[in-house]
Amino acid sequence: MGKQYTDQELVERVQKGDKAAFDLLVRKYQHKVIKLISRYVRDQSEVHDVAQEAFIKAYRALANFRGESAFYTWLYRIAINSAKNYLLSRGRQPVYTESEVTYDDDDFSPISQQADTDTPENILLGDEVKNVVAQAIDHLPEDLRTAIILRELEGMSYDEIAQTMDCPVGTVRSRLFRAREFVDNELEKLAGK
Amino acid sequence: MRDETDYSVEEQLSTWMDEELGADESRFLLRRLERDSTLRDRFERYHLIGNAIRNNLPPQIQVDFSKCVAQRLANENLKYVTRSWRGVGMGIAASLAITLTAAIILINRPITTSPTAFSPPPEIVTTSTANNVSPSLTTVSERPRPDRRIDRFLARHNELLVRTGEGGMVPYVRVADYSLENNTDEP
Numbered sequence: 293m294g295k296q297y298t299d300q301e302l303v304e305r306v307q308k309g310d311k312a313a314f315d316l317l318v319r320k321y322q323h324k325v326i327k328l329i330s331r332y333v334r335d336q337s338e339v340h341d342v343a344q345e346a347f348i349k350a351y352r353a354l355a356n357f358r359g360e361s362a363f364y365t366w367l368y369r370i371a372i373n374s375a376k377n378y379l380l381s382r383g384r385q386p387v388y389t390e391s392e393v394t395y396d397d398d399d400f401s402p403i404s405q406q407a408d409t410d411t412p413e414n415i416l417l418g419d420e421v422k423n424v425v426a427q428a429i430d431h432l433p434e435d436l437r438t439a440i441i442l443r444e445l446e447g448m449s450y451d452e453i454a455q456t457m458d459c460p461v462g463t464v465r466s467r468l469f470r471a472r473e474f475v476d477n478e479l480e481k482l483a484g485k
Numbered sequence: 486m487r488d489e490t491d492y493s494v495e496e497q498l499s500t501w502m503d504e505e506l507g508a509d510e511s512r513f514l515l516r517r518l519e520r521d522s523t524l525r526d527r528f529e530r531y532h533l534i535g536n537a538i539r540n541n542l543p544p545q546i547q548v549d550f551s552k553c554v555a556q557r558l559a560n561e562n563l564k565y566v567t568r569s570w571r572g573v574g575m576g577i578a579a580s581l582a583i584t585l586t587a588a589i590i591l592i593n594r595p596i597t598t599s600p601t602a603f604s605p606p607p608e609i610v611t612t613s614t615a616n617n618v619s620p621s622l623t624t625v626s627e628r629p630r631p632d633r634r635i636d637r638f639l640a641r642h643n644e645l646l647v648r649t650g651e652g653g654m655v656p657y658v659r660v661a662d663y664s665l666e667n668n669t670d671e672p
Contacts, residue, residue, distance in 0.1 A: 479534070
């Protein structure tokens with residue numbers, strides 16, 4: 293079962309009128325889409341509006357999505373066009389050309405990353421979240437930490453992780469769940485501040 | 486060996502995110518997700534964790550972003566109009582059948598020699614004799630006169646499909662009603 297299977301299943305449900313399925317797609321891809329748009333749109337206060345617009349456009353256009361490309365690729369295209377259209381509407385040229393923007397450019401430093409201590413209540417700083425997650429991972433028992441690193445960073449399947457860690461697949465499943473739960477509890481503390 | 490029902494729904498969610506949950510369990514979980522906003526929030530946080538580990542987070546994270554999108558969709562009252570694939574399929578099948586029938590009738594019509602306004606220009610045809618090949622200028626054929634009955638039938642069929650909402654002929658097919666000077670083909 294590949295990455296596209298879940299997306300394909302959700303897309304088909306959306307095409308049948310299931311808005312809750314689209315909500316799941318939004319929740320899944322929002323961070324990537326927002327990060328992508330933030331490479332075009334410097335004003336962080338506008339990034340989320342442009343990202344919302346991108347998802348609205350995607351919802352409208354989903355009826356014509358035939359699965360010839362991955363949903364993720366298709367969504368990215370819409371997000372880029374939304375960002376460019378926003379800039380053109382403001383009389384600005386895109387800062388980066390499309391070829392300069394890579395999907396997983398970990399070295400990219402956003403120009404206007406705000407370290408504002410007075411952020412609105414509904415906004416979390418990306419760096420803050422990353423630090424909390426990193427600290428939580430460090431505090432995990434070794435078997436849980438290994439499992440979640442192999443899964444999230446190396447993209448290994450459960451079978452591969454089971455072979456690597458010399459344990460049953462069911463144990464991998466349990467370890468990943470417990471690792472996520474632990475980190476999630478730490479994140480909830482951050483959100484509750 | 487543990488049964489799927491022994492696993493908590495949260496653990497199933499974790500497994501489903503990794504594309505490792507069985508098909509039946511996935512369907513059950515999806516139905517649960519659609520009506521359980523708390524579970525959807527957890528789904529979102531699991532993805533946040535993964536993106537954080539991969540250093541793939543935006544500078545700012547709006548915690549209610551998905552709710553804002555959902556609200557905008559609700560405000561715009563966007564209704565997903567799903568195509569009646571059955572209707573479209575029937576329309577296309579009917580159009581193809583009519584087109585094929587018309588094509589067969591046209592092919593089987595005897596070739597007329599009287600030129601019409603639609604005659605193709607003369608073509609050079611190479612004819613061969615026993616010893617040599619010599620070109621000759623010959624009018625190969627003229628286009629057969631359009632059958633007015635076919636035209637009317639196609640026009641009525643197209644009109645009917647449009648009225649019933651099943652779609653008319655394929656867009657690039659134009660149904661034209663030829664006006665002929667000689668109405669000897671009238672039924």
